[in-house]
Amino acid sequence: MSLVPTGSGPVVGRVAGTVRSWRGIAYATAERFGPAGPAPSWAGTRDATAPGPVGVQWTPAGSLTGTEDCLTLDVYAPDDVPGPLPVLFWVHGGAFQTGAAADYDGSVLAAAGPAVVVAVSYRLGPFGFLQLGTAEAPDPSPALTDLLAALDWVGREIAAFGGDPDRITLVGQSAGASLVCALLATSAGQRARAAVAFSVGGPVLEPAEAVDVAARTLHQLGVPRTDLAALRTLPAEAVMAAAATVARESRRQRLGGVVWGPVLDGTVLAVQPAVAVATGALRDTALWFGSCRDEMTMFLQHGSGDAVAVARARVGGARFDRLHAVYAATARPGEDPVQALLTDEMWVQPVWELAQAQVSAGGRAWVSRWDHSPGLPPYDRLGPTHGADNACLWAHPPRFVERPLLARPAADMTDADQAVTAVLHDAVLGMVRAGTPATGELVDWVPYEPAARCTAVFDATSRVESDPAGQRRRAWDTST
Structure with missing residues (x-):
């Protein structure tokens, strides 16, 4: 067993072979459609030996699984390796609709690094990305506030797990890669020393796009965007069914009917990632962009x-x-x-385009296939x-x-x-x-x-x- 204190309370993990792990650690909490806030404290020692919860999502069989109370992360660290070690901060993919930290066991990467691997769960689909603001005054995407809260948690807590908060590399694939790029357009994300983005699926949404998706979803639900109290009392199944209807109707506008994604809200996410790169904001951040030959x-x-x-x-x-x-x-x-x-x-x-922009701005970028x-x-x-x-x-x-x-x-x-x-x-x-x-x-x-x-x-x-x-x-x- 491996006991580590955190700001919310101590957690006990497990040792398997040469790797210690702590799973399902709460890093934040949030009301439905609201921004992430600090995780509540707990009394006693919390068991962190089992996978954490997954966000609400459809399974391949077409049933719903998961919970809205999913803001947890997993930490993997090599045993008996002196720190502080560099940190791999993993953002999973899944079309902004599926996935969880529980699907990614970082023990092999942690041991080989040696490094501390952090895998993060965040809110998905409408719970993570439904836009309740207006095109003129959009709200930050809840899921992006989740990831920023997780980065803040790493900055505060990772030293106790053997990690170096000043040596963070953001890594993501697919939707996770797009979210990594979104994080790189924020001041918190720019504290990362490096970033790896595999299969970046495109830019963040402009406010008008996100508001349109939200309007169609809310129309299905029959609830106005301003009635937050009513929206928070709807069954999760109703919200997900409305989102699924909008996705089916959008297949000729968005690949696979994927209508969700982070929004350019002007405050938390003030510029498109491509603009952040082109203006030199990431000149000192090592970037690696990859894609598959037959995506x-x-x-x-x-x-x-x-x-x-x-x-x-x-x-x-x-x-x-x-x-x-x-x-x-x-x-x-x-x-x-x-x-x-x-x-x-x-x-x-x-x-x-991203690699060329980084080079033109005086930075370093690597490209792979x-x-x-x-x-x-x-x-x-x-x-x-x-x-x-x-x-x-x-x-x-x-x-x-x-x-x-x-x-x-x-x-x-x-x-x-x-x-x-x-x-x-x-x-x-x-x-x-x-x-x-x-x-x-x-x-x-x-x-x-x-x-x-x-x-x-x-x-x-x-x-x-x-x-x-x-x-x-x-x-x-x-x-x-």
Whole structure:
């Protein structure tokens, strides 16, 4: 057992092998749709040996699970390693609608670091992102206040767990990557020394977008946004059902009908992350942006019509057609050029732009592409699609771990799985320890810059390439 005092009260964790862990520690509390506030104190010692609660969300089977009282985090630290150690602050993905810290066991990364790993749960879907302000005076997204409260908790408490509050690296994937970028646009997030964002899904929402989604959700509920008391007494099931209806109606406006996300509220989040990067606010923060080669195969299993409609609306029909001609002409054997174009429009273009903005502002950014297909479903069928890198990041070699919230069982890893995972772990932990992912097999991976556009390609044999798919990248510059 491992007893640690915190500002709210002592917590007792467990020791397994060479790693200590404390799970389900309350870092904040909040009323429904309100900002996060300090966690209440407790008397006695709180047991932190079991997974914490998960936020309200739909399961893959279509049932509801979770609780609104979900503002907890998990901490993993190597046993008998002198600190203070650098901190990996993990923000999970899940389309802003699913996931929890409980799905991410950080013991392998903590031991290998050595580092302290913090995995955070935050409010999801309408409970984390419903906009009750106006377009002129938007409210901060509740989930973003959750993550800022978690960062504050780390700043106050992590030293007692062996971590160094002055050496924090933010890491996230998918929605988590977008939230990491949002945090980087805040003063609290800019205290991080480094950040890793895998599969950044786009900018934060403008107020008018968030207000429109909220208006449609509130219409389904039959409650005005100003009646907070009534909104707080609604059953969670009713709120989630209304949100699901709005999502279904939005599939031709937002990929997958994902209507939630942090809002540019003007106070907590005052500028778009891309603006923060371009103006040099992150010049001293090491940044790594990554994407998967075939991100969109995950989203196109039932057809590409909705996704094409979303992309054509964003880039313009004529430009989409010109780009498609380039992708068709450069398609590798067996590649669907529409999938490739949609992947780059949604996931890769933001990476190129953010990396270029960071370099232009005098900072350092690294860019990567994930080409490996993990040997477990659905990647054995869909290839290196969305989340393939995440499966390896959180693997416990020689096994992929179970992901209960995604209903994905554990599985044995192939030799290739283990090889690419070792390189990925080295790179991520290099970022955490020293602010650079250029370690081990990728020691020649230099920061992105216009002349070479150096890109790490993660595969069974990982490598560094200069401007892979350069013809396609250049087409984006010339097809406006």
